[in-house]
Amino acid sequence: MQHRNSGESSPPARSLTRRAALGGGVAGAVLGPLARGAGVAGAGVTDTEFVLGTSAAFSGPSMGLGIELYRGAMAYFEHINRQGGIGGRRIVLKTYDDGYQPDPSVRNTMNLVLEDGVFLLFGYVGTPTVTRVLPMLKLFQNRNVYMFFPFTGAQPQREPPYGEFAFNLRASYRQETAGLVNNFYDVGRWRIAVFYQADAYGRSGWAGVRAALAERGETIVGEATYQRGTKFTSTMRRQVEILQAAQPDAVICIGSYAACAAFARDAVDLGLRVPIANLSFVGSENLLKLLTEGMENSSQYTDLLVNSQVVPSYENVSIPAVREYRELMARYDPAPPAHMVSEPYTPFPQSFVSLEGFLNAKLMAEVLRRLDEPPTRAGLERAVFAVQGFDLGVGELISFGPARRQGMQRVYYTVVEGGRFVTLEDWDAKFAKT
Amino acid sequence: MAEATKVKKLFQKTLFGVFSLFGFIALSMSALCIYTVDTHLSEEYVSNSQDIAKTIADSSVDIMLNRNLAALQSLVDQFVEIQGIKYIYITNETGEFLVHTFVPGIPDEVVSADPMNTAPVERTLPGMGDFVEVGAPILAGVAGTVHVGMDTSLIALKIQRAIGRQIYLISGVFLVGVFAAIWLVNLAAKPLSALLAYAVELARQGQTTAEPAVLERNDEVGQLARLFLYMARQNGGGEPAKAPA
Known part of the structure; x- marks a missing residue:
């Protein structure tokens, strides 16, 4: 169920993932505390990369959800990376398959946090998986591990006792x-x-x-x-x-x-x-x-x-974010994560799920932009709360705050x-x- | 051979007695074993179910009060992965089903049951099987009740396996005992057969051509053989024989 080498839309990027695993895992575990003490970037961040981690369904009857969400996100990340990244740092998405099952999802999260040392968790798929992972975020609260924009509208990541560890974009x-x-x-x-x-x-x-x-x-x-x-x-x-x-x-x-x-x-x-x-x-x-x-x-x-x-129709090109999405999807046409999709799957040129993944990535990039230097996990919450009235391009201004941990409200x-x-x-x- | 067979008939009643005794012991031990294992394992399963129901009830309080049913379902789903637990459902104080694990729907037998009952109840659910259902109140019942259904077929299977192992052991002991009895009877019958053959030969010919081994025995068979030889010589002539020791 677990696949360690993927998360990129092209072979060069895959090799980056491997480096990120070493960099984020070993450096994060061994040098992390020293590095933080010295006032440099924390776990999951190097001078050249932000390493994000995800666990999603890339196999089984719900594999289409994980693949499309991933493709949409990678279209935007690829675009950002080709423009030089954020503050010179490329965005790398380390990806694991959980088959939409809770136990693999928990194991993948353990790997992402403890071994890979990712900067944050991004784009998880599913309620049964996310609800099982949330207690781990509380467990890791001293490490400031946050989950961003899971593909689920369930309440547990919107309410106490775990709501403070997650940020949502979609309506519930x-x-x-x-x-x-x-x-x-x-x-x-x-x-x-x-x-x-x-x-x-x-x-x-x-x-x-x-x-x-x-x-x-x-x-x-x-x-x-x-x-x-x-x-x-x-x-x-x-x-x-x-x-x-x-x-x-x-x-x-x-x-x-x-x-x-x-x-x-x-x-x-x-x-x-x-x-x-x-x-x-x-x-x-x-x-x-x-x-x-x-x-x-x-x-x-x-x-x-x-x-x-929870996103507008991808056919409605009068919406700026939809136009951008369609253009970047057509330009990059991100492939499903390599070595992870074992069953035949034909991606859709556009879909509601990939549009949601795209918007997730776009807002994620905005949050990363607002991080103070050097970027640390501890600074993430402040960066998210700095997003006020942000125009994502869907006709709905996005704001976050301690009592507002969901960006969009429209259905x-x-x-x-x-x-x-x-x-x-x-x-x-x-x-x-x- | 006919004589030998006759001799063995002496032990038929003994053998029958031995078999009957072994059989009685095996059957009574099996019955006791079945009763003990069945009772203890059933009680243990019910007790475990009640513990699980209580654990869920205790951990549900905050979630129930927060009305976070997805989290409650997630909690219940983790417990239903335990072997033997087939279903869990939680009702609120009005008896409404808040979460459950039934597929494709809540059985009518469960819907019509008393939602506040916490005592063990045996249920047969069509298409699902037989269950023992136990309950535990949440906040003394004012917040609802947790119900846990244990699959009795699995319990029965475990009991059968436990009893099966006991019966295999008892049957093994029984078979060893029977073969040992037959072997011992044959061991006892062999010198008697030789004595009978010797006595028959003495009766027919008044003497034997060679000294049979049976005369050399130091047990009762040897004494009888020597007595028969003495008596034959007393009656049939030949050299006088010493009286047997």
Whole structure:
């Protein structure tokens, strides 16, 4: 599950990663305290590099999420590096695969912090993985290890006791689910059922739906679960039958693309014709690909899909950050991390997940720019809090502070039209209950 | 051979008695062993489950009060990885299910159960198997209850394995005892067979052509052989024989 040599989009950069591992690990462990005492750069920083560390899903049924997030981030880091880096320091991303499983994620984090001595943790993927890693950040609090912009909207990294060790960019699942519930409610769809992954991620979304419904005096009318790691080829017949019995007006899915696509397929096949909503984590393009490629009458599987997103549509080129993203993705076309992706995977030219990775990287670079010299982990929090009213290019100004550890608040809604996800303009026209 | 067989018949009842005694010991020891292992292991599993439920209940308080259900689910997911634990669910003070590990959904039997109950309950859940469910209150029950389901089939399997090992041992001892009894009986029957053959020959011919080894024995068989020879010589002539010692 663990792969030590990757994290770069090109071979020269890979060799940098190896050097960074030696530099960050050995120097950080042996010389780190002396170096800090002498007032020079701390662990994970050299005169030429910032070494960031990530653990994400690069294998298994959710590998598309890890790969796309990585590609989006690397497009921006590559751009920065080719411009000379930040203060002369290139950004190196040391990458491990956890397959979207908590235990490997914990082990990878141990390696990143204790052996590799990375400067910070960046771009982790998934709630069950991140929630298991958070206690380690508390354990390492004397080392000032922070997690930046994980690809999860769950609450644990936004609230005590671990919220102080993480910084988020994306809106939370609570905001996504509240938006979905409110919009469904407004078009007369009050009976909401939930299909969710049986773990912390699913529970986080379930709790969001429950809370949003409770505000309107309603409860979840039915719920069904699936095991993390379920593949598209698995049947969801039983889950559909459970939810059908509850006669919902809409189903909100809190899962990853393989399982949610399987559920949407079986729901349609078994006659459950209600809107099926997915959260941003699902990986919309991968979901759509599964429901359309090689499927007869694929439009019937996608007609009633509505996906919430935490970034704007990558089709909307009127947004400056989207234009920049599309340009840099086309220019660098970052490859999935070498030696880590064992299964065939065809990257998407653009995707919501890679756009999120790109925005994560862009804000990360801004934080690194605001570090005092010499850069140290201890200075990270101050640098983040110095981000006030920063224009990331998505039409939403970003600010951080001790009580504000999430950059963006906006949630977008998309539906499938013409074989791609487009912004939903009119809920009433699309989903009003007749 | 016929004589030899007849002689062995003398020991058939003894052998039967020995087999019966060994069999009774083996069966009674097995029964006691099954009862003891079953009782102790079952109690241990229930006790462990209660400990786990209590541990979860104790560690859930802060998380429950913070309403951080994702963290609570993460905590529960770690415990359900322990061998034998098949499901965990936590209900709040009103009986609402806050977190659980059921796939594809919460079974009707669990939904209809008393959410505040903490005493061990045996459950059969369709499609899942048989379980012993124990509970532990969170903050004396005012914050909710933790329920832990232990897979009884796994418990049964472990008990079977433990009992199996005991029965293998007892059966081994039984078989060794039986073969030892047969060997000892045959050891005792062999000189008797020789004595019988010698007595038959004396009865037919009044004397034997050669001195058989049976006359050299110092035990009761030897004494009987010498007595038969004395009696034969007293009745049939020939050189006078000394009375046997």
